Amino acid sequence: MIRIFWPGLRRCVLIGKKVLCGLLLLLASGCAYSVHQVYVSDNIPFAALENGEVVKGQGEQFVIFSFTFDSDYVEKARQDLISNCPKGRLTSITTQHSTSLGFFSWTNKVLIQGLCVSNTKT
Amino acid sequence: MRNFILILAAAAMSTLGMGCVSVESISLTSIPARRDAPVRTEKSKIIFLGFNFNNDFVDELVGDLKNQCKDGIVSGILTKDEVVNYFLMIVYSRRVTATGYCQRTGQKT
Amino acid sequence: MIFSRPNLFTFFRTAFLKAILLLGLCGCAILHKVQLSDIDxxxxxxxxxxxxxxxxxxxDVKDIERLGRASGSQAGNDIGNVAALVALFQMGPRSGAPVFSExxxxxxxxQIHQQCPSGNYSGVTSIRETRxxxxxxxEIVKVTGFCLREKKGASL
Structure with a gap:
C-alpha cells in the first residue's frame, strides 16, 4: 500500500516543504523592529492622568546602506510633541527610540509621549 | 590600473561614509509651559582606534547650560548621545547635545 | 561497573552536557540601556x-540559521538558507532580537499612572533588557520607581 502511494506522498511532502518555507519567508520577513530604549522621566511638578491629556510626537529617518548625516528626526519629534501642547506644560514624558528593520535599509524612529497639563489645572 | 581603481573605490566609499551619524540614546525631561528662552550646548570627543581613557567631556555640559541660564531653571532638556563615524569606525566622534529652556526665577512655569 | 574508566568518562560527559543544556535553558540576561530620573x-x-x-x-533568525546548519541534515540546511534569506530583510541597528510589534x-x-494615581512619583529607573x-x-522594558504619598501630619 505504502509502495503505491509513496511517490505521491513524497511529492506532497516536497511541495509541503516549499510551501512551508515560503510561508516562513513571508511571515518572518514581515515588519521586524528593534526597540533600543524606553526612558520615563519624572513627573515634577506632578499631575494625575485625568488632569491632562496624553499627547505624542514622532520623528522618523529612513536610512539606506547606513548612510546618515544627521539626527534631526529627534528634534523633529520634540517639536511635534510641543506643537501638540502649545500652551501647557509637558510632564511624565516617555521617550522611545526604535528601528524598523528592512532590506539593506531601515527607519529610525523616536516616539515621545507626555502628559500635557494646561496652566489652569495642577 | 586595477589597484588604482580599487583604491579610488575605497576612498570614494570612505568619503561617502564620512560623518555617518547614529543615535545611541535620547532622553527628555518635563517641558515647561514657557518656552521663549531656549539654551543649547554640544560637546564632542574624537576617538581614534577605540582608545578612549575618559569621558570627562560630558561633565562640561551642565556647567555650560548653567552659564547660559544664570539665576534660573533649565528644564525640558533633550539629551542626545550620538556616534559620528568619520572613517570606518577607526576615527569616530562621540557627541552629546543638550537643549532645554531657561526660566528665570520669578517666572511661572 | 559504573566505576570502570569508559563508563566514568561517559557519565561525566553526559552530566556535563546536561549541565550546559540546563544553563542554556535558563537564559542569558543582557542589559541594553539604563536611565534614572530625578529622585525626591x-x-x-x-x-x-x-x-x-x-x-x-x-x-533571532541568525540562531535558526546556525542551528539549521549545525544539524547537518538537508532539511536543516534548507531551513538555514531560508533563515539567511530572512535575515537580509532584517538589517539595521538592533538591541536584542527583532520583535514583530514595536x-x-x-x-x-x-500603567505607571494606574499604579500611582496621584502622579506624584520619582526615582524612576528605566531599564531595557533582553532575556x-x-x-x-x-525583549523587556522595565520601569521601577517610587510613588510619593505625604505622611499624615507632616509639615511642608
Missing part, C-alpha cells in the same frame, strides 16, 4: 515602590 528623597513623603514590566518575544511599550505611561534563550528571547 524628602522625609515628608512615604515612598511606595512600583514596578511596570512589558515584554515582547523576539526571534507598540508593546507605548502604554507604559498609563535570551536559543532562537527566541524576551
Amino acid at each position: 528623597n524628602r522625609s515628608q513623603f512615604v515612598q511606595v515602590p512600583f514596578d511596570v514590566k512589558v515584554s515582547e518575544t523576539g526571534v 507598540k508593546y511599550a507605548e502604554k507604559i505611561i498609563y 535570551k534563550y536559543p532562537v527566541i528571547s524576551g
Whole structure:
C-alpha cells in the first residue's frame, strides 16, 4: 500500500516543504523592529492622568546602506510633541527610540509621549 | 590600473561614509509651559582606534547650560548621545547635545 | 561497573552536557540601556515602590540559521538558507532580537499612572533588557520607581 502511494506522498511532502518555507519567508520577513530604549522621566511638578491629556510626537529617518548625516528626526519629534501642547506644560514624558528593520535599509524612529497639563489645572 | 581603481573605490566609499551619524540614546525631561528662552550646548570627543581613557567631556555640559541660564531653571532638556563615524569606525566622534529652556526665577512655569 | 574508566568518562560527559543544556535553558540576561530620573528623597513623603514590566518575544533568525546548519541534515540546511534569506530583510541597528510589534511599550505611561494615581512619583529607573534563550528571547522594558504619598501630619 505504502509502495503505491509513496511517490505521491513524497511529492506532497516536497511541495509541503516549499510551501512551508515560503510561508516562513513571508511571515518572518514581515515588519521586524528593534526597540533600543524606553526612558520615563519624572513627573515634577506632578499631575494625575485625568488632569491632562496624553499627547505624542514622532520623528522618523529612513536610512539606506547606513548612510546618515544627521539626527534631526529627534528634534523633529520634540517639536511635534510641543506643537501638540502649545500652551501647557509637558510632564511624565516617555521617550522611545526604535528601528524598523528592512532590506539593506531601515527607519529610525523616536516616539515621545507626555502628559500635557494646561496652566489652569495642577 | 586595477589597484588604482580599487583604491579610488575605497576612498570614494570612505568619503561617502564620512560623518555617518547614529543615535545611541535620547532622553527628555518635563517641558515647561514657557518656552521663549531656549539654551543649547554640544560637546564632542574624537576617538581614534577605540582608545578612549575618559569621558570627562560630558561633565562640561551642565556647567555650560548653567552659564547660559544664570539665576534660573533649565528644564525640558533633550539629551542626545550620538556616534559620528568619520572613517570606518577607526576615527569616530562621540557627541552629546543638550537643549532645554531657561526660566528665570520669578517666572511661572 | 559504573566505576570502570569508559563508563566514568561517559557519565561525566553526559552530566556535563546536561549541565550546559540546563544553563542554556535558563537564559542569558543582557542589559541594553539604563536611565534614572530625578529622585525626591524628602522625609515628608512615604515612598511606595512600583514596578511596570512589558515584554515582547523576539526571534533571532541568525540562531535558526546556525542551528539549521549545525544539524547537518538537508532539511536543516534548507531551513538555514531560508533563515539567511530572512535575515537580509532584517538589517539595521538592533538591541536584542527583532520583535514583530514595536507598540508593546507605548502604554507604559498609563500603567505607571494606574499604579500611582496621584502622579506624584520619582526615582524612576528605566531599564531595557533582553532575556535570551536559543532562537527566541524576551525583549523587556522595565520601569521601577517610587510613588510619593505625604505622611499624615507632616509639615511642608
